[in-house]
Amino acid sequence: MKQHRSIRKHNTQALADLFRKFMPASAVLTEKEDLRPFECDGLSAYHSLPLLAVLPETVEQIQQVLAICHENDVPVVARGAGTGLSGGALPNSQGVLLSLAKLNRILELDPVQRIARVEPGVRNLAISEAAAPFKLFYAPDPSSQIACSIGGNVAENSGGVHCLKYGLTVHNVQQIKVLTGKGDMLTLGGSGLDSPGLDLLALMTGSEGMLGIIVEITVRLLPLPEKTEVILAAFEDIAKAGEAVGNIIAAGIIPAGLEMMDNPAIRAAEAFAHAGYPQEAAAILLCELDGDEIDVQQQRQRVEAVLSQSGAGEIRVARDSEEKQLFWKGRKAAFPAVGRLSPDYYCMDGTIPRKRLAEVLTRIGELSDEFGLAVANVFHAGDGNLHPLILYDANIEGELARAEAFGGKVLELCVEAGGTITGEHGVGMEKLDQMCVQFTPLELEYFHAIKHAFDAKELLNPGKVIPTLHRCAEFGAMHVHHGQLPHPELERF
Amino acid sequence: MDISLRLQGQVRQAIDKRQTFRIEGNNSKAFLGRPVTGEVLSLREHHGIVSYEPTELVITCHAGTTLKELEQTLAEKRQMLPFEPPHFGEQATLGGTIACGLAGPRRPFSGAARDFVLGCRVLTGKGDIIHFGGEVIKNVAGYDVSRLMTGAFGTLGVLLDVSLKVLPLPEHEATLQKACSAEQALDIMTRLAGQPTPLSGACHDAENLYLRFSGSRQSVEAACKRFEGDEMEHGQRLWQQIREHQHAFFRQQKPLWRLSLAASSAPLTLAGETFLDWGGAQRWLYSDEPASRIRDAVSALGGHATLFRNPGEQSEIFHPLGSLEKQLHLNLKQVFDPFGLLNYGRMYEGL
Numbered sequence: 001m002k003q004h005r006s007i008r009k010h011n012t013q014a015l016a017d018l019f020r021k022f023m024p025a026s027a028v029l030t031e032k033e034d035l036r037p038f039e040c041d042g043l044s045a046y047h048s049l050p051l052l053a054v055l056p057e058t059v060e061q062i063q064q065v066l067a068i069c070h071e072n073d074v075p076v077v078a079r080g081a082g083t084g085l086s087g088g089a090l091p092n093s094q095g096v097l098l099s100l101a102k103l104n105r106i107l108e109l110d111p112v113q114r115i116a117r118v119e120p121g122v123r124n125l126a127i128s129e130a131a132a133p134f135k136l137f138y139a140p141d142p143s144s145q146i147a148c149s150i151g152g153n154v155a156e157n158s159g160g161v162h163c164l165k166y167g168l169t170v171h172n173v174q175q176i177k178v179l180t181g182k183g184d185m186l187t188l189g190g191s192g193l194d195s196p197g198l199d200l201l202a203l204m205t206g207s208e209g210m211l212g213i214i215v216e217i218t219v220r221l222l223p224l225p226e227k228t229e230v231i232l233a234a235f236e237d238i239a240k241a242g243e244a245v246g247n248i249i250a251a252g253i254i255p256a257g258l259e260m261m262d263n264p265a266i267r268a269a270e271a272f273a274h275a276g277y278p279q280e281a282a283a284i285l286l287c288e289l290d291g292d293e294i295d296v297q298q299q300r301q302r303v304e305a306v307l308s309q310s311g312a313g314e315i316r317v318a319r320d321s322e323e324k325q326l327f328w329k330g331r332k333a334a335f336p337a338v339g340r341l342s343p344d345y346y347c348m349d350g351t352i353p354r355k356r357l358a359e360v361l362t363r364i365g366e367l368s369d370e371f372g373l374a375v376a377n378v379f380h381a382g383d384g385n386l387h388p389l390i391l392y393d394a395n396i397e398g399e400l401a402r403a404e405a406f407g408g409k410v411l412e413l414c415v416e417a418g419g420t421i422t423g424e425h426g427v428g429m430e431k432l433d434q435m436c437v438q439f440t441p442l443e444l445e446y447f448h449a450i451k452h453a454f455d456a457k458e459l460l461n462p463g464k465v466i467p468t469l470h471r472c473a474e475f476g477a478m479h480v481h482h483g484q485l486p487h488p489e490l491e492r493f
Numbered sequence: 494m495d496i497s498l499r500l501q502g503q504v505r506q507a508i509d510k511r512q513t514f515r516i517e518g519n520n521s522k523a524f525l526g527r528p529v530t531g532e533v534l535s536l537r538e539h540h541g542i543v544s545y546e547p548t549e550l551v552i553t554c555h556a557g558t559t560l561k562e563l564e565q566t567l568a569e570k571r572q573m574l575p576f577e578p579p580h581f582g583e584q585a586t587l588g589g590t591i592a593c594g595l596a597g598p599r600r601p602f603s604g605a606a607r608d609f610v611l612g613c614r615v616l617t618g619k620g621d622i623i624h625f626g627g628e629v630i631k632n633v634a635g636y637d638v639s640r641l642m643t644g645a646f647g648t649l650g651v652l653l654d655v656s657l658k659v660l661p662l663p664e665h666e667a668t669l670q671k672a673c674s675a676e677q678a679l680d681i682m683t684r685l686a687g688q689p690t691p692l693s694g695a696c697h698d699a700e701n702l703y704l705r706f707s708g709s710r711q712s713v714e715a716a717c718k719r720f721e722g723d724e725m726e727h728g729q730r731l732w733q734q735i736r737e738h739q740h741a742f743f744r745q746q747k748p749l750w751r752l753s754l755a756a757s758s759a760p761l762t763l764a765g766e767t768f769l770d771w772g773g774a775q776r777w778l779y780s781d782e783p784a785s786r787i788r789d790a791v792s793a794l795g796g797h798a799t800l801f802r803n804p805g806e807q808s809e810i811f812h813p814l815g816s817l818e819k820q821l822h823l824n825l826k827q828v829f830d831p832f833g834l835l836n837y838g839r840m841y842e843g844l
């Protein structure tokens with residue numbers, strides 16, 4: 001296994017000249033100040049300037065960019081809207097940053113087939129907005145949906161508050177067009193519900209820009225439900241809230257969304273969005289039910305009963321659509337709201353089996369004390385997908401490092417609890433070390449080989465997602481040094 | 494019983510000899526795919542439910558577990574496999590089901606086999622046992638190898654254990670029957686699928702349209718009232734017969750093609766008899782038309798055709814791939830089974 005690749009030094013200007021032969025000068029950026037906006041994604045702790053950035057407007061231009069980079073061994077990092085939270089779109093200092101933002105047209109919306117064919121730079125929410133007149137919607141709805149791109153969603157296999165019932169991006173994409181590192185076009189999926197051969201569409205979904213550049217996406221649209229209800233339940237004990245989540249599912253109900261916020265998150269969101277949340281509660285659950293009138297009414301009664309049996313104090317059902325929106329507004333604004341509490345926050349993304357919610361949340365609270373950093377929890381409880389937000393101040397020496405160490409512990413805790421280090425934000429640059437905890441060296445080798453099968457020169461988003469075995473060995477050694485060994489088999493290295 | 498180490502030993506020993514294997518559960522789907530030669534690698538004894546957590550909606554089984562046992566276990570907790578897999582035999586195993594990636598009438602309304610696969614443990618052609626995905630519903634760590642394995646017909650590895658997401662059984666189901674033409678049926682099915690209805694099955698057998706609704710009793714009853722058609726007494730039996738190809742339609746002696754295309758596509762002008770399932774997105778066709786004509790007709794509509802059962806001579810089974818796609822398939826075969834030991838050629842030449 002190659003540990004380090006030596007990347008040839010490039011003459012940035014010569015490369016830019018090659019690109020300007022088929023793109024306007026304004027679409028090829030080389031000046032530092034022009035490159036700044038691209039230096040990081042939503043995880044700003046990691047930043048780096050690329051050699052240059054290109055903003056193509058057509059698929060042909062992207063193909064030419066890729067062909068030139070391939071010939072000259074230049075790394076390429078794709079970027080959608082840059083809202084990613086794992087450093088996936090972090091530029092490569094020796095490479096080209098490929099922005100897909102200008103490919104932002106909805107090419108086709110067919111209400112009969114219930115599909116939308118769109119360019120990768122189209123914003124997630126724009127699809128549902130375009131579909132709304134036909135009483136259709138695109139289900140996966142990340143909280144970043146007003147900004148994030150559908151190309152980024154496919155690259156991350158993003159989820160949202162509604163994926164408990166409607167699935168992740170991978171469940172809602174019918175076809176994609178992808179360019180290989182050389183710039184050759186591949187169509188994966190088809191007009192039907194499956195396609196011949198291996199499921200490369202599934203493999204490409206969530207591949208974080210490592211296997212190909214997604215240039216067109218056909219998503220499935222669903223009929224808007226006839227009726228929705230949003231229930232807010234307050235708990236005096238966070239463990240009880242965790243149990244209530246399992247009890248709802250055990251009652252045979254699959255809510256459209258089932259979200260939890262702890263007290264710090266409730267207070268922050270309330271101060272920011274004035275959603276009317278009970279500020280004294282240790283935790284609240286937001287439960288959305290949808291379907292036809294009768295179903296929703298019945299489910300609502302059952303959910304209310306389960307909630308009170310599970311020890312909920314106050315149970316409120318949103319009276320009208322305004323109040324529904326208000327309940328959700330607090331939840332959707334929770335990240336920026338928590339951001340106001342502290343100069344910086346670090347958002348984690350582990351998933352655990354639902355039954356371990358209470359236990360893991362308690363342990364996170366203990367870790368918070370140990371590391372001396374506050375934490376707010378706001379997350380997709382129905383999926384067991386945690387988002388602890390660790391509050392820190394990057395200007396205080398050592399706090400970022402402490403936040404990262406704390407975050408790393410949280411992810412390892414998730415693995416120990418039978419879960420995973422990332423439910424929807426991806427590995428990117430951020431979770432390379434934790435990949436060593438989740439996978440054996442052998443499994444990582446298979447991942448490297450898959451990358452190689454698609455991108456033999458390893459030019460697409462190099463160095464992300466799959467750690468080198470060398471890195472894992474160092475990470476393992478570091479852990480031994482601290483007297484703990486999460487994965488004994490790493491000793492071999 | 495977990496016999497994975499024994500299986501691993503068999504594969505490791507075979508590498509030097511270049512001994513090829515035909516992976517077998519209980520042989521219920523041997524009819525599907527290109528012929529494979531080699532020693533039988535049987536998963537039959539690799540059998541049993543490893544863990545089942547009804548409140549987590551997750552079950553993990555050894556691949557040799559029969560679908561029957563699995564479905565019974567789920568039904569005891571009022572849960573089900575949402576993709577309603579066809580068994581095609583009493584003893585069908587979970588491993589074969591996931592390897593073939595087949596799904597039944599509920600597919601367009603709830604999802605495909607791959608949509609419910611959360612993780613798997615695999616024995617590769619290099620003799621390695623590796624584990625991908627897990628038992629949680631959301632997991633994006635690393636490439637999605639579990640979904641890649643689904644529908645790979647064992648050509649990339651032997652499925653040892655599979656974790657699946659399951660769902661609650663619907664409280665109530667009812668089926669409506671209405672005589673109409675294929676055109677009318679397609680029209681109705683497409684229209685219904687675009688509305689918020691508790692639809693969970695939609696097919697047409699050349700004479701009748703059948704619609705299945707699933708949900709709470711009241712909501713199913715309300716849906717039945719809203720649409721024309723007579724409620725069938727033994728609706729569930731009908732869907733099972735369709736799923737298992739035991740319906741009268743499936744008794745012909747010609748080649749049986751499976752066409753997968755946009756549900757709203759107009760009826761094709763191919764000679765033969767057609768059964769529309771999946772609201773029109775999966776069409777069964779008994780036809781003597783040349784393969785190339787059938788494939789061209791569906792390709793033109795962005796779909797693909799599989800020669801599902803062929804009593805006559807062998808020919809290509811799966812729709813041909815473009816050259817770049819084929820190359821990527823071969824590259825992936827190199828990753829997981831570089832010596833070509835596992836179900837070699839079952840899908841395509843070289844794969």
Ligand SMILES: Cc1cc2nc3c(=O)[nH]c(=O)nc-3n(C[C@H](O)[C@H](O)[C@H](O)COP(=O)(O)OP(=O)(O)OC[C@H]3O[C@@H](n4cnc5c(N)ncnc54)[C@H](O)[C@@H]3O)c2cc1C
Nearest residue numbers: 080081082083084088142143149151152155158159209214
């Ligand atoms: C406030 C906030 C809330 C969020 N909430 C959620 C949430 O609820 N659920 C969730 O899943 N995520 C959430 N996210 C994370 C993020 O929004 C998603 O990961 C989103 O899908 C990223 O889209 P993007 O267009 O910004 O991609 P970017 O950040 O630009 O890129 C993400 C990755 O995809 C690659 N990429 C981008 N476009 C392409 C392409 N066309 N082809 C190939 N590779 C490409 C990049 O190289 C990078 O690796 C949230 C983020 C923020 C800031």
